[in-house]
Amino acid sequence: MTTQYSFNIFLVDDDPFYIELLKQRLLTKGFERISTFLNGVDCLNALSSKPDVIFLDHNMDTFSGYEVLKKIKRYDPNIFVVMVSGQEDIKTAVDSLKHGAFDYILKSEDEEAKISEVLSKIEKVKELQTRRKPGLLKSIFSIV
Numbered sequence: 436m437t438t439q440y441s442f443n444i445f446l447v448d449d450d451p452f453y454i455e456l457l458k459q460r461l462l463t464k465g466f467e468r469i470s471t472f473l474n475g476v477d478c479l480n481a482l483s484s485k486p487d488v489i490f491l492d493h494n495m496d497t498f499s500g501y502e503v504l505k506k507i508k509r510y511d512p513n514i515f516v517v518m519v520s521g522q523e524d525i526k527t528a529v530d531s532l533k534h535g536a537f538d539y540i541l542k543s544e545d546e547e548a549k550i551s552e553v554l555s556k557i558e559k560v561k562e563l564q565t566r567r568k569p570g571l572l573k574s575i576f577s578i579v
């Protein structure tokens with residue numbers, strides 16, 4: 436996957452093995468700006484570094500992924516948060532999406548393909564957002 440956008444990606448999971456695996460998968464796809472966090476508190480404390488995408492585990496200690504999601508969205512609703520979970524509970528997925536998650540990915544054999552798909556979708560959304568923002572000159576002339 437060639438990336439037009441240089442995403443700043445956060446990976447948040449309390450399983451250090453899984454988080455390193457996910458990081459390596461993203462590095463092989465050409466993503467370079469990746470920060471890892473073993474809990475939601477550390478992730479929330481680092482939001483000032485302006486992540487574009489956060490892959491967030493649903494089941495964590497201290498704060499659940501769901502609680503962290505709500506705090507991220509209050510901080511900046513434009514951050515793309517993708518919930519990643521081993522739970523096949525549809526209610527969990529629906530609740531995550533209701534509260535601002537961009538997508539919900541189940542930890543499974545096809546997870547790598549789904550992560551690639553989600554990042555492609557986010558790229559397309561960012562491209563559309565960029566196209567919709569009028570340039571400075573266009574803004575000025577529309578006022579006149």
